[in-house]
Amino acid sequence: MRTMRDWFGETTGGLPRTFWYLWAGSLINRLGSFVLVFLAIYLTQERDFSATQAGLVLGLWGVGGAVGTTAGGTLTDRWGRRPTLLTAHLGAAAMMLALGFARPLWAVAVGAFLLGTFAEAARPAFGAMMVDVVPEKDRLRAFSLNYWAINLGFACAAILAGLAAEVDYLLLFVVDASTTLVTALVIFFKVGETRRATAPGARKGGTAPAGALRTILADRVFLGFVVLNLFSALVFLQHISMLPIAMGDSGLSPATFGSVIALNGVLIVFGQLFVPRLIRGRSRSHVLALSSIVMGVGFGLTAFAGTAWFYGLTVLIWTIGEMLNSPSNATLIAELSPAELRGRYQGTFSLSWQVAGATAPVLGGLVREQSGNTALWLGCAVIGAGLAVAHLVSGPARERRATELRTPAVPVVTLDPPVPEVAESAATAPAEPLPAKTP
Incomplete structure (x- = not known):
């Protein structure tokens, strides 16, 4: 009993209060995340759209998400984390209802385009706020805890959404909009701005320097990691677009799909909190390579599935890969992001998910229609193997860059009279966030 209590204290203790409000917002939001999980089924079975048309709609969701993450990353650095989060959640709630009545x-x-824009604009702001408030030594477990909350909500939502779809599909949109609105209220009342105050004399409008885009485009190490995540996301997002269609072709109902995909959340809920201890001290490149192999195997086996239990087995396998991938991904992006460009770096990384969201359903639909179901899922396995090799090759350069950004600049000693600095560099300024304020 004491061992379990010690483990629980080590996993959850000492994290800032603001983190727990953000954690609660994630849980509430995901408890109602009905629409995206069942959108492909809704479009093809309820609205009688073709698989290609459904892929187009899901693709436009991804295009909107690309626009949203780009704008959200810029607004996060210039306008602030909190106002960006509030605007994104309120807009997403409104567009969720509009999509339900369209x-x-x-x-x-x-x-779908506008919903993707608002919903994904929140991602860079949320990521930057998490990095702002959680010390570096606690980020692995903080991101794991947040991921655990997301999947606890997702597991419940998948089952409830499957039952709601049997009653009325409009209920999916109403509940999703309601939980998004509640999340906005939690942020409004409990979460203060965490961006550092602009230093005296700094450029008005934010702490990020001019030429931020050029800085990101010149960062080959970071962009290489973004590209690898793009290919990983192309595989992973097939569970939203092509998996429900494949299960429907196997004669399985939406409720069965909800129960099968809920296994993803259930496994993460029961296993994710043990992952930080499992991978602590291990090479992140090796962990990411292993996760790519496991996800590839899981999705590849879908080619041979035809029953609910077999589909469930494939979900459990690729979920293990997802559990290994998520905390390593999150901590690595945090360390590769310069403090003064944190929102833009988070937005650029999120952009890889949105590009995948726009192209995965379209590419998946085309491959499935032109080459068949087997080619689609075995192709996912091949991509997973290629990603594993790429992570092993590029990993050392990423770790060197992370070390460089963690190491403070050494001050230069000069005999000349000191000249007052106009503003402290955000890259070497103390990393303490502003205290959370309640409006």
């Missing part, structure tokens, strides 16, 4: 294909497509 009927023509063009209206559904526009609604």
Whole structure:
């Protein structure tokens, strides 16, 4: 009993209060995340759209997400984390309802685009705020705890959404909008701005320097990691677009899909909190390579699935890969992001997910229609193997860059009279966030 209590204290103790409000917001939001999980089924079974049309709508969701993460990253650095989060959540709640009432294909497509824009604009702000408030030594377990909350909500949402879909698909959109609104209220009342105050004399509008885009584009180590995440996301997001269609072709109901995909969240809920101790001290490149192999195997086996239990087995396998990938990914991005460009770096990384969100359903649908179901899933396995090799090759350069950014600059000693600095560099300034304030 004492061992379990010590483990629980080590896993959850000592984290800032603001983190726990953000954690609660993630849990509430994901408890109602009904729409994206069942959108492909809704479009093909309820609205009688073709698989290609459904892929187009999901692709536009991803395009909107790309726009949202780009804008959200810039606003996070210039406008602030808190106002960006509030605006994104309120806009997403409104567009969720609009999408639920949309009927023509063009209206559904526009609604999906705008919903993706608002929903994903929150991602860079949330990521930057997490890095702001959690000390570096605690980030692995903090990101693992947040991921655990996301998947606890997802597991419950997948089952509830499957039951709600049997009653009325509109209920999916109403509940999703409601939980998004509640999350916005938690942020409004409990979460203060965490961005550092602009230093005296610094450029008005934020702490990020001019030429931020050029800095990111010149960062080959970071962009290489973004590209690898893009290919990983192309595989992973097939569980939202092509997996429900494949299970439908096997004669399985939406409720069965909900139960099968809920296994993903259930396994993470029961296992994710043990992952930080399992991978602590191990090479992140090796962990990421192993996760790519496991995810590839899981999705590859889907080619041979035809029953609910077999689909469930494949979900459990690729979920293990996901559990290994997530905390290593999150901590590595945090360490590769210069403090003064944290929002933009988070936005650029999130952009890889949105590009994948736009292209994964389209590419998956095309491969499935042109080459068949087997080619689609075995292709995922091949991509997973290639990603494993790429992580092993590029890993040392990433760790060197992370070490460089952690190491403070050595001050230069000069005999000349000191000249007052206009502003302290955000890269070497103390990393303490502003205290959380309640409006």
